[in-house]
Amino acid sequence: MIDNPKQVTKLMQKLKSQLPIPAKVTEALVRGLRDKSINISPDAQVEIMDVVYLGDEGGICCALNVISQEEVAVMASLTHLRLSNTSPLSQDVRAYQAKRTKKLSRMR
Numbered sequence: 716m717i718d719n720p721k722q723v724t725k726l727m728q729k730l731k732s733q734l735p736i737p738a739k740v741t742e743a744l745v746r747g748l749r750d751k752s753i754n755i756s757p758d759a760q761v762e763i764m765d766v767v768y769l770g771d772e773g774g775i776c777c778a779l780n781v782i783s784q785e786e787v788a789v790m791a792s793l794t795h796l797r798l799s800n801t802s803p804l805s806q807d808v809r810a811y812q813a814k815r816t817k818k819l820s821r822m823r
Contacts, residue, residue: 716771717771717772717774717815717818717819717822718771718774718815722811723768723774723775723811726775726807726808726811727766727768727775729804729807730763730766730775730804730808731765731766733802733803733804734763734764734765734766735762735763735764735780736762736763736798736802736804737760737761737762737763737798737799737802738761738762738763738777738779738796738797738798738799739758739759739760739761739796739797739799740755740757740759740761740791740795740796740797741795741796741797742757743795744791744795744796745757747795748789753787753789755781755784755787755789759781759782759783759784760782760783761779761780761781761782761789761796762779762780762782763777763778763779763796764777764778764779764780765777765778766778766793773792774792774793774794774815775792775793775811776790776791776792776793777790777791777792777793777796778790779791779796793808793811793812794812794815794816796808
């Protein structure tokens with residue numbers, strides 16, 4: 716099992732209570748979106764508009780509003796987003812990202 720269900724539920728409740736949440740995208744997400752003909756700058760501001768859990772395989776997924784490209788619908792894993800250090804959720808999100816990434820890397 717990759718995710719702890721109780722921890723994921725708690726984090727998702729916290730995320731949902733703070734929506735919309737400003738975030739930045741990772742280089743990996745920018746490259747992945749370009750492969751699908753969606754061009755987003757690495758400096759693009761996005762807002763997390765909703766979160767859903769895609770099970771142990773998919774983890775927490777976020778519906779994004781890409782500022783200046785509102786016509787584009789984007790879903791991305793929480794592991795490919797960066798919250799500001801000033802966000803009250805930044806530590807919780809980073810802990811989730813680190814734990815999930817570590818467990819996934821062990822599975823390879």
